[in-house]
Amino acid sequence: MKKYFAEFFGTFWLVFGGCGSAVFAAGFPELGIGFTGVALAFGLTVLTMAYAVGHISGGHFNPAVTIGLWAGGNHTAKEVFPYIISQLVGALLAASFLYLIVTDKDSFESLGGFAANGYGELSPGGYNLTAAFITEFLLTMFFLLIILGSIHRNVPKGFAPIAIGLGLTLIHLISIPITNTSVNPARSLSQALFAGEGYLSQVWLFLIAPIAGAVAGGFIYKTLFDKE
Numbered sequence: 001m002k003k004y005f006a007e008f009f010g011t012f013w014l015v016f017g018g019c020g021s022a023v024f025a026a027g028f029p030e031l032g033i034g035f036t037g038v039a040l041a042f043g044l045t046v047l048t049m050a051y052a053v054g055h056i057s058g059g060h061f062n063p064a065v066t067i068g069l070w071a072g073g074n075h076t077a078k079e080v081f082p083y084i085i086s087q088l089v090g091a092l093l094a095a096s097f098l099y100l101i102v103t104d105k106d107s108f109e110s111l112g113g114f115a116a117n118g119y120g121e122l123s124p125g126g127y128n129l130t131a132a133f134i135t136e137f138l139l140t141m142f143f144l145l146i147i148l149g150s151i152h153r154n155v156p157k158g159f160a161p162i163a164i165g166l167g168l169t170l171i172h173l174i175s176i177p178i179t180n181t182s183v184n185p186a187r188s189l190s191q192a193l194f195a196g197e198g199y200l201s202q203v204w205l206f207l208i209a210p211i212a213g214a215v216a217g218g219f220i221y222k223t224l225f226d227k228e
Contacts, residue, residue, distance in 0.1 A: 144217025
């Protein structure tokens with residue numbers, strides 16, 4: 001159970017810290033952290049919790065990562081489903097707390113996008129479905145390559161969280177304008193449930209594309225690179 005609690009808390013922190021930075025701090029007048037700050041916040045959530053609980057569960061905090069690690073031969077099949085459930089519960093609880101905080105503001109009028117992911121009219125930069133799918137697929141694929149490479153037995157120990165956290169930061173720097181960056185089905189579903197019908201109707205893409213990209217990344221690493 002320690003593993004599942006570690007995944008729960010890690011995913012909670014990722015959603016609360018990453019999406020919370022976008023909801024509360026990104027657009028604050030004159031002092032907002034902007035895209036760069038949000039990208040850094042997501043990277044820091046993974047880096048900090050990977051050091052905090054990564055030694056317990058492996059520090060996935062993302063259903064796509066769990067499935068990708070299984071595809072790459074680095075996670076047992078029997079733990080895939082319990083990990084995903086733990087991650088989804090953590091993400092949903094974090095989104096619930098964000099909702100409670102946002103709606104408790106005296107001047108509250110609307111949730112707005114609530115840091116949810118979208119394409120077309122719901123894309124920050126107006127990118128269409130095809131662009132969104134390609135982006136989420138490729139970035140999640142490379143995220144798995146970064147993860148599998150940094151945790152390889154021949155790599156010096158203790159540095160993986162830094163590489164993974166910086167990798168996630170770079171991913172956000174690339175794709176916030178395109179999809180608001182998912183690469184994580186739990187993060188996408190939790191925000192979409194509160195953001196409303198428009199975002200919820202598009203959430204399928206942010207479940208399928210990251211998982212497909214993660215599986216591709218896992219197979220590529222296992223086939224081409226994990227030979228020693």
